Amino acid sequence: MNYRAAPGIVRDSIVSYLSAAESASLAEITQAVASRLGDVPASSVRSYLNLNTPELFERTSRGHYRLRIVDDHVAKSKPHPTYEIDRAKLVHANCFDWLRSREGRSVHAIVTDPPYGLVEYSAVEQSKLRKGRGGVWRIPPSFDGHQRAPLPRFTVLDEGDLQVMYDFFFEFGQLALRATVPGANIIIASNPLFDHVVASAMSAAGLEMRGSIIRLVMTMRGGDRPKNAHKEFTNVSVMPRSMFEPWIVLRHPLDGRAQDNLRKWKTGGFRRPSSERPFGDVIKSSPTPKVERQIAAHPSLKPQAFLRALVRAALPLGQGIILDPFAGSGSTLAAANAVGYESIGIEKDAEYVSMARRTMPQLSSLLIQKIDPIGA
Numbered sequence: 145m146n147y148r149a150a151p152g153i154v155r156d157s158i159v160s161y162l163s164a165a166e167s168a169s170l171a172e173i174t175q176a177v178a179s180r181l182g183d184v185p186a187s188s189v190r191s192y193l194n195l196n197t198p199e200l201f202e203r204t205s206r207g208h209y210r211l212r213i214v215d216d217h218v219a220k221s222k223p224h225p226t227y228e229i230d231r232a233k234l235v236h237a238n239c240f241d242w243l244r245s246r247e248g249r250s251v252h253a254i255v256t257d258p259p260y261g262l263v264e265y266s267a268v269e270q271s272k273l274r275k276g277r278g279g280v281w282r283i284p285p286s287f288d289g290h291q292r293a294p295l296p297r298f299t300v301l302d303e304g305d306l307q308v309m310y311d312f313f314f315e316f317g318q319l320a321l322r323a324t325v326p327g328a329n330i331i332i333a334s335n336p337l338f339d340h341v342v343a344s345a346m347s348a349a350g351l352e353m354r355g356s357i358i359r360l361v362m363t364m365r366g367g368d369r370p371k372n373a374h375k376e377f378t379n380v381s382v383m384p385r386s387m388f389e390p391w392i393v394l395r396h397p398l399d400g401r402a403q404d405n406l407r408k409w410k411t412g413g414f415r416r417p418s419s420e421r422p423f424g425d426v427i428k429s430s431p432t433p434k435v436e437r438q439i440a441a442h443p444s445l446k447p448q449a450f451l452r453a454l455v456r457a458a459l460p461l462g463q464g465i466i467l468d469p470f471a472g473s474g475s476t477l478a479a480a481n482a483v484g485y486e487s488i489g490i491e492k493d494a495e496y497v498s499m500a501r502r503t504m505p506q507l508s509s510l511l512i513q514k515i516d517p518i519g520a
């Protein structure tokens with residue numbers, strides 16, 4: 145990549161590195177920028193810090209800098225509209241803005257289902273979905289006599305889309321690292337087609353990869369014969385029929401040993417379903433039940449039974465705050481309310497914020513048979 149062709153790249157790279165660090169030396173910043181962009185002279189980095197964008201950076205001591213954007217942002221921005229529903233707080237905001245202004249090390253776990261095509265939740269695509277016309281949302285064929293919910297078309301993502309996805313999750317990972325306490329679990333719904341992109345971007349941002357939780361569920365993906373040649377290749381499926389949904393598990397690196405971290409930060413593990421059984425990484429699930437879809441008509445609604453099992457396990461001592469930065473209908477917050485945890489959700493779309501305010505109490509009060517992860 146030729147950073148000289150696009151000078152803003154160096155500035156953006158410094159901003160993204162400093163958004164995860166309290167303060168850093170010129171040498172550390174230069175090294176971080178070089179690791180992303182190739183060889184960038186320290187003098188160029190210094191001039192960005194000192195001269196070019198004084199509104200973005202401030203010197204903390206000789207040769208050390210930090211991002212000024214954090215304080216300025218808090219001072220300049222209006223407070224985001226926030227609604228309290230039982231023990232949850234729902235914020236109408238863009239989560240990237242919210243995360244930048246959030247006090248560092250103040251969240252104990254993140255459980256979230258982010259947008260993936262990165263356009264499917266844009267205003268344009270949402271308006272097409274709401275009108276039922278075109279766009280990235282497709283209506284799968286009805287199945288067992290039931291009309292299926294619309295799904296985004298992920299198989300059309302090309303190399304450029306994957307790069308955009310990587311950059312999105314790299315930035316999100318840095319902000320997640322800054323907002324969470326050491327040992328915090330960061331659990332993200334994904335898809336077997338691109339979970340590697342999300343996992344590598346978030347690890348590059350400084351989070352530790354800790355495996356996946358498998359939600360065992362029959363999805364509508366894969367299993368089809370070759371298009372327009374299905375009669376010729378009757379015994380072929382182009383892709384395996386997908387029967388699981390991976391939820392990537394990452395961790396904010398520990399502060400000392402697991403036991404030290406648990407004492408100090410109340411994080412650094414998973415809560416067991418019972419003292420005899422550890423939390424397992426396979427959870428039997430089902431498509432979101434009709435009763436829940438009738439309460440909250442969000443196109444990506446996840447089921448309460450699964451979310452309650454996951455959210456409960458995410459705080460090892462049952463203490464702290466769960467964050468869902470892409471809250472949608474508020475289903476994660478509803479699950480947190482159902483298990484008695486504090487939570488914060490961020491949603492940028494006004495219609496989904498209204499939906500969540502209306503439907504969260506109904507979702508959290510549903511009586512649902514508890515599902516335990518398949519344990520040892």
Ligand SMILES: C[S@@+](CC[C@H](N)C(=O)[O-])C[C@H]1O[C@@H](n2cnc3c(N)ncnc32)[C@H](O)[C@@H]1O
Pocket residue numbers: 237238239240257258259265442444445446469470471472473474475476490491492493496
């Ligand atoms: C995949 S959906 C999550 C739905 C959720 N699983 C549920 O059960 O309702 C992702 C949500 O993130 C929201 N979103 C997308 N980008 C966002 C951003 N930058 N900040 C906050 N919310 C965002 C979308 O409007 C959408 O509601």
